[in-house]
Amino acid sequence: MALREPTYFVLAALLDGPLHGYAIATRVADLSDGRVRPTAGTLYGALERLRSEGLVEIEREEVVEGRKRRYHRLTGDGERVVRTEAARLRAAAEVVELRGVAARGRQRRPRPA
C-alpha cells in the first residue's frame, strides 16, 4: 500500500541514522523543500504508528539542555518499506517522463512531404 507523504518523508529522514523528534521534523522539511512541515502532534502520531507497525524503534532517550529527547531509528522492515515506496514512485514518474520524451520527439520529427 502506498505511504502517505509525511510518513514517507519521516522514514526517508531516518535513513541517515537515528534522529530525535526535532531533528526529524527539520529533516522532513528540508527533504520535502518545505512542503511537509509536521507539527509535534502529527510527528508524534506518525512515529507512534510506525513504531506499532515495527518500521521504527526507539534507540535511546537523553536530556539535552533540560529538554528530553527521544531518538528513533529505522528497523530493517522500515528501510525495506521506504525503499520499495521510492522504487514505486520512480516507476510511476517514469511513465510520465518517458511519455514526455516521446511526445517531444514526435513534435520535432519533420512531416513527410
Next chain:
Amino acid sequence: MSRALLRLCLQAYPRRRRNQDGEVLLDLARELVATDDRRFAMSRQAVGLVRGGIAEHRSRVLGGVAAMPWRDALGRLVLPLAAANATVWAATLGPALSVYGGPGRLWLVIVLGSVVALLGTLAGTRTVALLGAVPVAAAAVATWGSFAFGHGHVRFPIVIGSVFVDGSQAWMPAALLLAVACAAGAASGRRPIRVGVLALTPALALGLSAAMTFDRYGAYWWVSVGPLLAGASLAVLGGVALAAARRGGAAALAAALVLAALTPALAQVAIRLIPIATGGPRPLHISLPIGLAAVAVPASACMLLARRSRRWAR
C-alpha cells in the same frame, strides 16, 4: 504563556500517554515554535497537539475495529454504541414531556431499554445488556416500519421540502447493531468505574437538562430533535463507514447501515405525493411496496457488499 497554552493543549491526550510522553511532546512542540519563523507558529503547534490527542482517543476506542474479525469488532463497539444510544434517547426527553405531554409507551420502552443496555454493558453482563438492547431494537424497527405499514406519528420531524420525515427512523440500524453487539461482546468483563462515569455522563447531562427545561422547550431546545436523531445516527454510522473504508475492513456492514439509516428519509421524500404518517393508515397497495423497497434496498446492498468483503465473509 506559550508553555501554558501548549501544556493545556496536551490535555487532549489520554492520561497514560501524557504521563509517559508528555514532556517529550511539549519539548518538541516548544522547539518547533522557537525555530519556526512563520506567523501562527504557536497556534499551529497548539492545534497539532489537540488534533493528535483526539486522534489518539479515537484510535484507542475504535482502533483496528475495521480490520478485526466482525465478532471482535462488535465487542469493541458495544460500549460506545450503548453510550451513544442512551445519549440520543435522553435528548428526546424534552419534546416527549413538552410537546406530547408525557412519554408514550414506545418511548418508555426505548429509554428504559437504552439505560438497561448501557448498565448491562458496563457491568459486563450479557443477559442484562441484551434485556435492554433487544426491546430498543424491536421498538426502533417498529418505528422504522410504521411509516409504510402502520399509522405511526412523526414524533421527531425533519422537514425536507414539504415532507415530514421522522428522525428517529434513522436510528434503527444503530439500534440493531447495538443488539447484535450486546449479543456478541457485552460479556467481556466489568468496565472500570471511571469508564462507567464517562459513558453515563452525556446521557445524564442531556436527560437532566431536558427534564429541567422542558416547559420552556421552544426557548431552549432550539435544536430540533428530529435532525439531532438523524444527525447522531449518521455520525455514528458514518464514523464506522469511514473507518471501514480506510482500512478495507467490514465496509459491507458499515455501508449497509448508513444506507439503511438514509433509506426511510429518501423513500419518504421520493414519494412526497403520498402523505406520510400524518394520520390514518395508508392503503396496502401503496404501503406494501414502499415498505418492501425500504427494507430491500439496504438488505440487497448489504448482501452485495458482503460478497465483496473478504473480512466480513470470514
